[in-house]
Amino acid sequence: MNSALRTGVETFAPLYIEVKRLITQGLIEAEWEPGSALPSETRLAQRYHVSIGTIRRAVDELVAEQILVRQQGRGTFVATHDPKRLLFHFFHIVRSDGVKQLPETETLAFERDRADTSIARRLNLLPGERVIRIRNLLRLAGEPILLDEIVLSQARFPDLTEKIFRERDATVYALYQTRYGINIVRAAERLRATIAERASARLLKIPPGAPLLEINRTAMTYHNTPVELRKSLVNTAEHEYWSDFGKG
Amino acid sequence: MNSALRTGVETFAPLYIEVKRLITQGLIEAEWEPGSALPSETRLAQRYHVSIGTIRRAVDELVAEQILVRQQGRGTFVATHDPKRLLFHFFHIVRSDGVKQLPETETLAFERDRADTSIARRLNLLPGERVIRIRNLLRLAGEPILLDEIVLSQARFPDLTEKIFRERDATVYALYQTRYGINIVRAAERLRATIAERASARLLKIPPGAPLLEINRTAMTYHNTPVELRKSLVNTAEHEYWSDFGKG
DNA sequence: AAGTGGTCTAGACCACCAT
DNA sequence: TGGTGGTCTAGACCACTTA
Missing domain, CATH: 3.40.1410.10 (Chorismate lyase-like)
Structure with missing residues (x-):
């Protein structure tokens, strides 16, 4: 579903950048609060109609920016100010x-x-x-x-x-x-x-x-x-x- | 060829970390000098017997550390102190x-x-x-x-x-x-x-x-x-x- | 045992650069 | 036109956590 997200979007960026933006938007709107887990990568892939690889690319960047934290076997979490x-x-x-x-x-x-x-x-x-x-x-x-x-x-x-x-x-x-x-x-x-x-x-x-x-x-x-x-x-x-x- | 690189290696790391180490070793030994281009990702994949995806992962990290510089359409280069x-x-x-x-x-x-x-x-x-x-x-x-x-x-x-x-x-x-x-x-x-x-x-x-x-x-x-x-x-x-x- | 992220592969297609 | 990196996919298997 390569172009599913892009219909109606005036500016074209790589899909994973779009996904990153959408996840960030979810953070801004407090859909996922600090400390809580995001949906699994499989579910995010279904939700945004992209492959898991694309989700991983988007999450990779948010992890690099220390906005999200991955824990193997547990899930991906919104970083908190502990x-x-x-x-x-x-x-x-x-x-x-x-x-x-x-x-x-x-x-x-x-x-x-x-x-x-x-x-x-x-x-x-x-x-x-x-x-x-x-x-x-x-x-x-x-x-x-x-x-x-x-x-x-x-x-x-x-x-x-x-x-x-x-x-x-x-x-x-x-x-x-x-x-x-x-x-x-x-x-x-x-x-x-x-x-x-x-x-x-x-x-x-x-x-x-x-x-x-x-x-x-x-x-x-x-x-x-x-x-x-x-x-x-x-x-x-x-x-x-x-x-x-x-x-x- | 998942384990080709690992035979005889006592410590086990992800393949892309091994590849990163091998590329870094090439840089240390001046196989590729600052400013010059590395072999293409396809060639590196052949050389190290891994898939292009694994090469990209290794190069991604070296680019993030500003040790390598990618230029689309041209190649990947060793960073210089310009x-x-x-x-x-x-x-x-x-x-x-x-x-x-x-x-x-x-x-x-x-x-x-x-x-x-x-x-x-x-x-x-x-x-x-x-x-x-x-x-x-x-x-x-x-x-x-x-x-x-x-x-x-x-x-x-x-x-x-x-x-x-x-x-x-x-x-x-x-x-x-x-x-x-x-x-x-x-x-x-x-x-x-x-x-x-x-x-x-x-x-x-x-x-x-x-x-x-x-x-x-x-x-x-x-x-x-x-x-x-x-x-x-x-x-x-x-x-x-x-x-x-x-x-x- | 089930679910999660982590790694690796193979291949397709695109965007860009040199010639 | 051919070669390069850039993106995206689909699926396999592994390592770790939790119950």
């Missing part, structure tokens, strides 16, 4: 000896604001639209290492309150996922070196003027839609940021 | 507005030294083995932005002299490739913020005490074999380090 995935996929700070630790988050501030032109551009909003601004202090092994400032579109997180944010039982990205159905699947970061100002220095218990690593992150959901801006200041005296490229 | 690949794959500094520029390199020092325990461990050498230490100043659009210190195993680059290094006609990684047959395919980096010392400050034309981004890179060839250590100090006043993860 702490392990966070640690290996979205948290790139390690102790200088290479040991990874889970951060503990303390919320310092929760404010409502309006998007300036820069934030609007980066979040696909109009200048002046409402945003939420959250500041956190992250500790590793009890030591304050990282200051975060998160900016979210108010419209995307309509009922988010400081209380909800503080009393979440899991990571921030797991909160986006479970409560708002937004699954963060990708992040782009820009890094620079800077100097600690008085306020940051005090919170991180370092002298003013000490060097800090500044990380500007844009976190995205499916189709590279930006969801969260995050500016982090990291004390890299005993910790480092790791980055690995060229590995398949 | 400036474009360098810029998009191994050089992660961009101007703050996102523009990528090719750096110009000025060699400041070329020395011979012995590996201390840290260098020996990271380069898979024994402490005390001979190493080459090269310092460079990199300019972007004429401005000194980056200080590099490169450490190489003398044994791997036996006849490398300052003259050869300075008078290379292409990038450093292209030199490793064309003269020593070493193809850098992967890099792992650790970043931290630091403060400019007097010497660095002078070379980068910034005040002492200004913040600098320190990048510690291990560059690897096939099979994750470490080849080069590189410590970079970057003036991130007008430039940034970019990192993107979660994209397939």
Whole structure:
């Protein structure tokens, strides 16, 4: 049924790309929720009227993007933001000896604001639209290492309150996922070196003027839609940021 | 011929992994040199006594790791260190507005030294083995932005002299490739913020005490074999380090 | 034992590039 | 026109998980 999917579609892509789009659409519409299993490959093949090989090709790519997770003998699952995935996929700070630790988050501030032109551009909003601004202090092994400032579109997180944010039982990205159905699947970061100002220095218990690593992150959901801006200041005296490229 | 390749092999992996290993071995032994074409997939299938599908699977992975490059209608080629690949794959500094520029390199020092325990461990050498230490100043659009210190195993680059290094006609990684047959395919980096010392400050034309981004890179060839250590100090006043993860 | 993903095959047809 | 990689199919068998 090579062309069954394509009738009425104006733009032509390989079948497996169409299938990938359809599966992603199912994820967006929460037909399959994070943590749950997709139908088996045989069933997906029947559903989309393509061969299993084509399904596998589509799922292969979603697995490579860490949107889906295969488990032999069990099934294929929608990736969740469990702490392990966070640690290996979205948290790139390690102790200088290479040991990874889970951060503990303390919320310092929760404010409502309006998007300036820069934030609007980066979040696909109009200048002046409402945003939420959250500041956190992250500790590793009890030591304050990282200051975060998160900016979210108010419209995307309509009922988010400081209380909800503080009393979440899991990571921030797991909160986006479970409560708002937004699954963060990708992040782009820009890094620079800077100097600690008085306020940051005090919170991180370092002298003013000490060097800090500044990380500007844009976190995205499916189709590279930006969801969260995050500016982090990291004390890299005993910790480092790791980055690995060229590995398949 | 499912088991043809496996006879006499003590460890069992999927066929396409074996094929991938054999192709990689051909690359290591320079049977196919960077820039040249591999045999067609049909021929590779005949040579290794597997189906084309299995060849494609193996080549797919090598393409994903950017070790090979497919060009429809032309063939499959061994990746080279042309400036474009360098810029998009191994050089992660961009101007703050996102523009990528090719750096110009000025060699400041070329020395011979012995590996201390840290260098020996990271380069898979024994402490005390001979190493080459090269310092460079990199300019972007004429401005000194980056200080590099490169450490190489003398044994791997036996006849490398300052003259050869300075008078290379292409990038450093292209030199490793064309003269020593070493193809850098992967890099792992650790970043931290630091403060400019007097010497660095002078070379980068910034005040002492200004913040600098320190990048510690291990560059690897096939099979994750470490080849080069590189410590970079970057003036991130007008430039940034970019990192993107979660994209397939 | 039944169901899932994982591997491998063989062959068809298409899109692209060189000549 | 002939050769290359790109897509798609259909089916076989294996490895693993669960019940």
